[in-house]
Amino acid sequence: RKEVEQDPGPFNVPEGATVAFNCTYSNSASQSFFWYRQDCRKEPKLLMSVYSSGNEDGRFTAQLNRASQYISLLIRDSKLSDSATYLCVVNGAQAGTALIFGKGTTLSVSS
Amino acid sequence: ETGVTQSPTHLIKTRGQQVTLRCSSQSGHNTVSWYQQALGQGPQFIFQYYREEENGRGNFPPRFSGLQFPNYSSELNVNALELDDSALYLCASCLGDRDQAFFGQGTRLTVV
Numbered sequence: 119r120k121e122v123e124q125d126p127g128p129f130n131v132p133e134g135a136t137v138a139f140n141c142t143y144s145n146s147a148s149q150s151f152f153w154y155r156q157d158c159r160k161e162p163k164l165l166m167s168v169y170s171s172g173n174e175d176g177r178f179t180a181q182l183n184r185a186s187q188y189i190s191l192l193i194r195d196s197k198l199s200d201s202a203t204y205l206c207v208v209n210g211a212q213a214g215t216a217l218i219f220g221k222g223t224t225l226s227v228s229s
Numbered sequence: 230e231t232g233v234t235q236s237p238t239h240l241i242k243t244r245g246q247q248v249t250l251r252c253s254s255q256s257g258h259n260t261v262s263w264y265q266q267a268l269g270q271g272p273q274f275i276f277q278y279y280r281e282e283e284n285g286r287g288n289f290p291p292r293f294s295g296l297q298f299p300n301y302s303s304e305l306n307v308n309a310l311e312l313d314d315s316a317l318y319l320c321a322s323c324l325g326d327r328d329q330a331f332f333g334q335g336t337r338l339t340v341v
Contacts, residue, residue: 203331
């Protein structure tokens with residue numbers, strides 16, 4: 119099983135749609151979880167951290183399910199500008215260990 | 230599979246040596262970017278190639294160089310390796326003029 123696994127997509131949705139991405143991780147001792155956004159020719163940008171209690175930032179909601187070892191990202195009311203690659207990122211079990219990046223899920227929002 | 234593969238997956242080198250990391254993309258991925266991800270940090274942009282020419286560079290010294298080939302593969306070369314070069318090196322490629330990027334799984338380089 120890969121350390122961090124995502125459905126690569128692409129997810130093609132119309133403007134205004136709600137779309138959800140899932141990500142699974144293999145190390146049950148992992149402590150920190152993030153979603154990054156990657157645009158072509160730009161550095162990946164931290165979108166949001168993911169907590170067990172779930173967290174929301176505007177149209178974006180992230181959830182963590184430790185029992186099933188998966189993380190989700192929900193985007194409501196999709197905009198054209200949301201088109202990008204979304205990376206699931208998991209920290210190692212110990213402090214100071216490397217971040218492990220998934221290969222990304224591609225979202226394409228059309229008008 | 231997104232079609233972006235990197236080799237090798239792991240590598241150990243000695244300080245002062247040179248290393249070449251490889252990235253293979255699908256046909257049509259004419260933009261490739263390389264990143265260094267040190268322990269516990271997010272990826273740092275090294276440089277980008279578009280149609281075989283470098284068209285963007287981050288804050289990395291000249292001993293980090295690259296090549297992109299007509300078959301959409303690319304290389305990252307690092308000369309005179311230093312201990313601080315130990316990191317995960319990621320490549321990401323883009324499909325033509327679209328804004329979505331695809332990552333490889335990375336090469337974990339350890340310099341001893």
